[in-house]
Amino acid sequence: MRPVVHFAPLQGYTDAIYREAHAQVFGGVESYYTPFIRIEKDGFRNKDLRDIAHRENQSIQVIPQLIAAIPDEFRRIASLFYQYGYRRADINLGCPFPMQVRLHRGAGILPYPHDVETLLNVIPEFPELKFSVKLRLGWNVAEEIQAIVPILNSHPLVHVTLHPRIGIQQYKGIVDLDGFSRFYESCSHPLFYNGDLNTLADIYAITGQFPRLRGIMLGRGLLAAPWLAMEYQAGKELSDREKKSKLRAFHALLAEEYGKSLEGGDHQILARMKTLWDYMLPDVDKKLHKKVIKSKTLLEYKDAVRILIDNTIF
Numbered sequence: 001m002r003p004v005v006h007f008a009p010l011q012g013y014t015d016a017i018y019r020e021a022h023a024q025v026f027g028g029v030e031s032y033y034t035p036f037i038r039i040e041k042d043g044f045r046n047k048d049l050r051d052i053a054h055r056e057n058q059s060i061q062v063i064p065q066l067i068a069a070i071p072d073e074f075r076r077i078a079s080l081f082y083q084y085g086y087r088r089a090d091i092n093l094g095c096p097f098p099m100q101v102r103l104h105r106g107a108g109i110l111p112y113p114h115d116v117e118t119l120l121n122v123i124p125e126f127p128e129l130k131f132s133v134k135l136r137l138g139w140n141v142a143e144e145i146q147a148i149v150p151i152l153n154s155h156p157l158v159h160v161t162l163h164p165r166i167g168i169q170q171y172k173g174i175v176d177l178d179g180f181s182r183f184y185e186s187c188s189h190p191l192f193y194n195g196d197l198n199t200l201a202d203i204y205a206i207t208g209q210f211p212r213l214r215g216i217m218l219g220r221g222l223l224a225a226p227w228l229a230m231e232y233q234a235g236k237e238l239s240d241r242e243k244k245s246k247l248r249a250f251h252a253l254l255a256e257e258y259g260k261s262l263e264g265g266d267h268q269i270l271a272r273m274k275t276l277w278d279y280m281l282p283d284v285d286k287k288l289h290k291k292v293i294k295s296k297t298l299l300e301y302k303d304a305v306r307i308l309i310d311n312t313i314f
């Protein structure tokens with residue numbers, strides 16, 4: 001079976017509006033993940049609740065992701081997902097953000113297999129939900145995952161996604177394909193590869209090297225080139241004209257939808273739209289890019305984006 005594409009969760013980027021606009025304009029993605037939902041001192045963040053409640057486009061498959069250190073947190077978040085109508089949940093065992101790691105969540109739990117086991121033992125309490133796990137090779141060293149494999153294998157997971165870095169690398173440095181390969185041989189669940197897939201050639205190289213992959217998960221590569229999944233499905237690159245027209249439509253839809261949903265007015269919409277350019281089209285002309293991110297009004301911003309798209313050869 002040909003590997004499918006999943007859109008990685010990216011806190012601050014892949015919110016509900018982004019996911020829905022991406023699916024509508026580009027597609028090529030089987031499932032989208034929400035950025036991780038966590039419990040804070042005061043409970044859930046309203047922002048997170050809004051994000052998972054936003055289910056206008058029921059035709060796209062959205063998998064909410066939870067991050068938890070202990071069974072109680074896991075139960076509260078899984079119950080929330082169930083209550084909001086979801087029947088899938090992804091468990092984050094890979095986040096390297098210091099705030100989460102300090103709380104023993106995400107990649108911060110990987111050096112403690114006993115705690116991972118205690119956490120995953122909650123899974124049978126939610127027979128209505130199907131779970132997947134997203135993880136790294138470890139926090140400090142890649143060998144940490146060896147003690148985690150039997151725990152993963154003992155649970156009925158839909159799939160596992162491995163990002164073959166360790167937590168202390170954050171998102172930098174080379175991916176450890178030997179580490180991925182060892183996991184590929186020992187994990188009994190359908191497996192997704194995630195990490196640094198930025199071009200069609202990158203995707204073909206990984207799916208060629210690991211032919212039993214159930215799928216690939218694209219993150220920053222898809223933020224940078226939102227047509228990448230679509231191109232992979234089509235088996236060919238989009239033309240310059242198609243890319244321009246899709247980009248214009250995507251951008252217009254995002255501006256319209258953020259305009260409807262953000263209560264802070266133009267200033268807030270402008271700030272949100274600018275964050276798109278943290279990752280989108282990294283190779284674009286620097287001057288055109290600067291004009292976009294330095295624009296002071298929404299009008300100025302839209303004009304700068306129009307000029308950038310008109311004057312770029314994709």
Ligand SMILES: Cc1cc2nc3c(=O)[nH]c(=O)nc-3n(C[C@H](O)[C@H](O)[C@H](O)COP(=O)(O)O)c2cc1C
Nearest residue numbers: 008009010011035036163195196197218219220221
């Ligand atoms: C800004 C940012 C936010 C992220 N937020 C999440 C998150 O909420 N949950 C998660 O599992 N991974 C998160 N990740 C990790 C990505 O999902 C992905 O694993 C990572 O970027 C590597 O894949 P890529 O090279 O395709 O981007 C985040 C990464 C970045 C850079």
